[in-house]
Structure formats: structure tokens, C-alpha cells
Amino acid sequence: MTSLSIIPFTRGVPPAESFPKAKLAECATAVLMEYGDEVLQYAAAQGFRPLRAHIAAEAGAHEDQVIVGQGSLQLLDLLARMMIRPGDVAYTEEPSYDRAITVLRRAGARVVGIPLQDDGPDMQVVEERLQNGERPVLFYLVPDFQNPSGSVMAAWKRQRVAELAREYQFWAVEDLPYRRLRYRGTDLPTLRDFAPERVVQMSSYSKLISPGLRVGYAVLPFDLAGPLAKMAEDTYINASYLNQAVVYEFIRRGWLEPHLEYLRTLYRPRLEAMLDALEEHFVNQATWQRPDGGFFVGLYLNGSVRAEDLLRQASEVGIRLTDGRGFFANGGGDGFIRLPFCALTPEEIREGIRRLASIPLLSMSAEVAEE
Ligand SMILES: Cc1ncc(COP(=O)(O)O)c(C=O)c1O
Numbered sequence: 001m002t003s004l005s006i007i008p009f010t011r012g013v014p015p016a017e018s019f020p021k022a023k024l025a026e027c028a029t030a031v032l033m034e035y036g037d038e039v040l041q042y043a044a045a046q047g048f049r050p051l052r053a054h055i056a057a058e059a060g061a062h063e064d065q066v067i068v069g070q071g072s073l074q075l076l077d078l079l080a081r082m083m084i085r086p087g088d089v090a091y092t093e094e095p096s097y098d099r100a101i102t103v104l105r106r107a108g109a110r111v112v113g114i115p116l117q118d119d120g121p122d123m124q125v126v127e128e129r130l131q132n133g134e135r136p137v138l139f140y141l142v143p144d145f146q147n148p149s150g151s152v153m154a155a156w157k158r159q160r161v162a163e164l165a166r167e168y169q170f171w172a173v174e175d176l177p178y179r180r181l182r183y184r185g186t187d188l189p190t191l192r193d194f195a196p197e198r199v200v201q202m203s204s205y206s207k208l209i210s211p212g213l214r215v216g217y218a219v220l221p222f223d224l225a226g227p228l229a230k231m232a233e234d235t236y237i238n239a240s241y242l243n244q245a246v247v248y249e250f251i252r253r254g255w256l257e258p259h260l261e262y263l264r265t266l267y268r269p270r271l272e273a274m275l276d277a278l279e280e281h282f283v284n285q286a287t288w289q290r291p292d293g294g295f296f297v298g299l300y301l302n303g304s305v306r307a308e309d310l311l312r313q314a315s316e317v318g319i320r321l322t323d324g325r326g327f328f329a330n331g332g333g334d335g336f337i338r339l340p341f342c343a344l345t346p347e348e349i350r351e352g353i354r355r356l357a358s359i360p361l362l363s364m365s366a367e368v369a370e371e
Pocket of ligand 1: 012070071072074147177205206211215
């Protein structure tokens with residue numbers, strides 16, 4: 001890396017060195033030989049059966065409750081279009097995954113952002129809104145290593161949201177693409193563990209094997225699975241069985257677990273470099289989560305800045321940032337910076353955070369804070 005190269009703190013994508021190319025090539029050859037006639041043909045919209053059976057067994061669900069689609073985002077889009085009528089309310093955490101907010105809005109939802117605390121959404125706000133008669137159709141949550149903040153939802157909040165979903169008859173949609181990328185600590189229960197009949201669980205192999213394969217899935221209550229499969233069929237007939245079979249073969253050969261272990265070894269030092277660099281440069285200027293996994297650390301700057309100024313000054317010192325406002329459904333987010341660390345080396349991370357701290361807007365606010 002030269003000192004002049006631009007450091008991108010933009011989208012959270014896995015790095016090229018994480019892709020198990022040779023193993024995937026072996027899997028692709030094997031599945032074409034073994035299931036070629038099936039995977040090269042049109043097929044049922046629910047997805048490649050052996051993979052669905054595997055996902056169902058992992059989730060403690062029935063195979064008919066699993067739909068494998070073209071990445072999880074497209075399944076969320078179909079789900080949103082199926083559930084939401086114009087003007088319906090959908091809750092998200094605030095901040096939340098920007099593309100999910102877009103998808104919900106496009107389906108006609110009035111998206112209400114529930115302020116995110118260190119341990120998940122502010123439950124007092126949720127309870128008050130529900131008691132005041134606002135009934136969301138769904139509540140979209142990323143409970144494990146949230147995109148964009150890195151936060152993890154406390155177990156009691158998972159349980160409470162599941163109970164409220166049952167009581168107020170909304171769907172809790174938990175999106176878990178980072179759950180298995182835990183570098184320290186132990187897993188918490190999922191929302192689905194508490195109320196499987198009110199929870200849609202979504203996840204994906206994008207962050208675990210490769211996003212280019214576009215293999216994501218949803219585990220749904222029985223009464224939603226059929227209609228969602230019909231939506232999928234009427235939209236794209238079926239998602240690629242070849243790709244789904246490649247993923248299945250990778251798992252069947254026992255290669256996923258060691259691969260996840262490799263990813264954890266690759267990403268853990270990147271997370272540590274990020275947390276150390278923030279500690280070194282931002283103690284007086286910002287607050288942030290200290291996640292045990294995932295792809296992101298979200299930085300909340302103290303004081304007020306304008307997103308336009310922040311983005312401009314960042315690019316002047318050789319870093320690229322995503323506009324924080326996109327993660328906030330109800331406005332704000334000017335001073336929020338999502339910092340994806342997985343596709344950068346520890347050296348790039350340290351240099352990038354040093355550059356970020358050097359931008360005039362932030363060095364000024366640090367001086368004020370120190371006074
Ligand atoms: C929370 C979350 N959900 C969904 C996705 C998209 O996943 P997929 O590639 O399975 O569509 C992402 C990708 O960044 C994400 O962060």
C-alpha cells in the first residue's frame with residue numbers, strides 16, 4: 001500500500017482472499033456430474049431440496065418452511081411486497097441496514113426507526129408506540145453484529161420483541177448474515193427460538209462463502225412459506241440451483257466449518273486493529289460499539305457535523321466513507337460513520353483511522369472536547 005492510495009470504508013464486502021475458489025471449482029464439477037440434469041433445468045421456487053433440508057435441520061424447522069433465494073435481500077424484497085400495503089408501518093432499528101430501509105419503503109411502508117442502544121433497540125420506545133395503538137406489519141432487525149453499527153441485541157430484548165410480536169400480531173424479521181462470524185464470546189438465542197410462529201429468520205451464504213453465488217434463505221412460519229414461494233415463482237421462476245447445489249456440496253464435504261474458522265482468523269485481527277485505532281484516535285471525539293464479530297464498527301461523532309462536509313474532507317485525506325444518513329429512516333445520521341473492517345488489512349485500517357482523525361472537522365471537535 002502506498003501512502004497515497006485511497007482507503008475505502010464504504011460497503012461491507014468480503015475480501016478476495018476469503019473466497020475458497022479451488023474448493024468451489026471442485027464442488028461445481030461434482031454437482032454438475034451428479035445432479036446436472038436437475039440443476040441445469042427450471043425448478044421449484046423453494047430451492048434445491050438437499051440445501052433446504054440442511055437449513056431446516058440447523059434451524060429446527062420443517063423443510064417446507066425454508067425458501068432459498070437469490071441472496072437474502074431479494075427474499076426480503078418479496079416478503080415486503082407480500083406483507084406491506086401502502087402506508088403500513090414497518091419498524092427498523094435506527095440506524096439500520098440501508099438497503100433494507102429502501103426495500104421496505106419501495107413496498108409502500110412508512111418506516112419508523114427505533115433508536116438503537118448499545119444492546120439493541122430501545123424497548124421503551126417500542127412498548128410505548130405499540131401501547132399507543134401503532135401496529136407495525138413487521139419489525140426488521142439485525143440482532144447479531146448489526147449492519148451498520150456492529151451492535152448485538154441483548155437476549156432479554158430478543159425475547160421481549162418475540163413476545164410483543166405474538167401479542168400485537170406483527171412479524172419479527174431477524175436478519176442474521178453475520179451471526180456465524182463471531183470472533184469472541186458465545187452465541188445468544190435467536191428471536192425465532194422464542195416465537196417461531198411470528199418470526200421470519202433470514203440469512204445468507206454471502207458472507208460465509210461468497211456473495212457472488214447469491215445464495216440466501218428465509219425460514220418462515222408455515223402460513224408465509226407458500227405465498228412467498230409463489231411470489232418468488234412469479235418473479236424469477238427459481239433462483240440458481242447450480243449455485244445452491246455448489247453451496248450444499250461445500251457443506252456436505254465438511255468444508256464450511258473449517259472455512260468459517262479460517263474467516264474468523266482472518267477477520268479477528270482486523271477487528272482488533274479497528275478497535276485499537278479508534279481507542280487511539282477517537283476517545284474524545286466519538287462513541288462506538290466494541291463488537292465481538294461481524295464486518296462493522298459504527299462510529300457516532302460527538303457534536304454536530306454536516307454529512308456533505310464530512311464526506312468531502314474524508315476524500316481529501318484519501319479515505320472514502322458511506323453517507324451515514326442512509327442508515328437512518330427518520331432523518332439524522334450526519335455524524336454517523338460505518339467502518340467496515342473485513343476487506344482491509346490491519347495496516348490499512350490503522351492508516352485509514354489515522355487519516356479520518358486528521359480531517360479538519362474532527363480535529364477541531366477534538367480540540368474543543370479537550371478544552
Ligand atoms: C444485514 C444484511 N442483510 C442482507 C444483506 C444482503 O445479503 P445477500 O447477499 O444475501 O442478499 C446484507 C449485505 O450486506 C446485510 O448486511
